[in-house]
Amino acid sequence: MYAEDDLLQLSALQHFVFCPRQCALIHIEQIWIENLFTAEGRIMHDKVHNEGTESRGNIKIVRDVALRSLELGLSGKADVVEFHKKDDGSMIPFPVEYKRGKPKSDNCDKVQLCAQALCLEEMLNVEILKGALFYGKTRHRFDVEFDEHLRSETKETVNRLHEFIKQGITPKPSYTEKCESCSLLNICLPKTIEHIKSVQEYFKREIEFT
Numbered sequence: 001m002y003a004e005d006d007l008l009q010l011s012a013l014q015h016f017v018f019c020p021r022q023c024a025l026i027h028i029e030q031i032w033i034e035n036l037f038t039a040e041g042r043i044m045h046d047k048v049h050n051e052g053t054e055s056r057g058n059i060k061i062v063r064d065v066a067l068r069s070l071e072l073g074l075s076g077k078a079d080v081v082e083f084h085k086k087d088d089g090s091m092i093p094f095p096v097e098y099k100r101g102k103p104k105s106d107n108c109d110k111v112q113l114c115a116q117a118l119c120l121e122e123m124l125n126v127e128i129l130k131g132a133l134f135y136g137k138t139r140h141r142f143d144v145e146f147d148e149h150l151r152s153e154t155k156e157t158v159n160r161l162h163e164f165i166k167q168g169i170t171p172k173p174s175y176t177e178k179c180e181s182c183s184l185l186n187i188c189l190p191k192t193i194e195h196i197k198s199v200q201e202y203f204k205r206e207i208e209f210t
Helices: 010-018 020-027 036-049 108-124 148-167 177-181 199-209
Strands: 054-056 059-069 074-085 091-099 130-135 140-145
Touching: 010 020, 010 074, 010 108, 010 148, 020 148, 059 108, 074 108, 091 108, 108 130, 108 140, 108 148
Parallel strands: 091 130
Antiparallel strands: 054 059, 059 074, 074 091, 130 140
């Protein structure tokens, strides 16, 4: 069990799977810069959170839900939690996470969503089988099953994240296509720094350019 002071942000999981260096810059070095993509994402999340609570048939929709897990050492918020009414009258949570872009090739969004479900399970003492990811670019909602494989991957990622943050070491940059959509591109400078093998080489290049 983790203490309150040791809880990490749920969003750090998504950052960690997407890019460990991005995660370190945000959650270790406390660097955050907004660009068009993050601004669009923030506006979409604000709109979702401000719509309030509503009911649609057998579904109650609650927005901006505070989450916490002392077992996993995580805290944060869910964009939306739908509570689906079963035949016996019980209500089963169904977390929904909103993303600005489109589905990714890795599991960073699914891991974040699954972690939300694990927090809800601990808080409400229920079993949650599914959730959903809504992508603004495609305007499509994808159901995600919280099977044993995804649960195992999520818990393993949480453990790695805690160790990663504890070590406090920012990885070296490495450029990929996804760097172009990162708001920290001009801070990270993956195309520039990845070719500099040492501090001496950096200063040598600087002298040559002056």
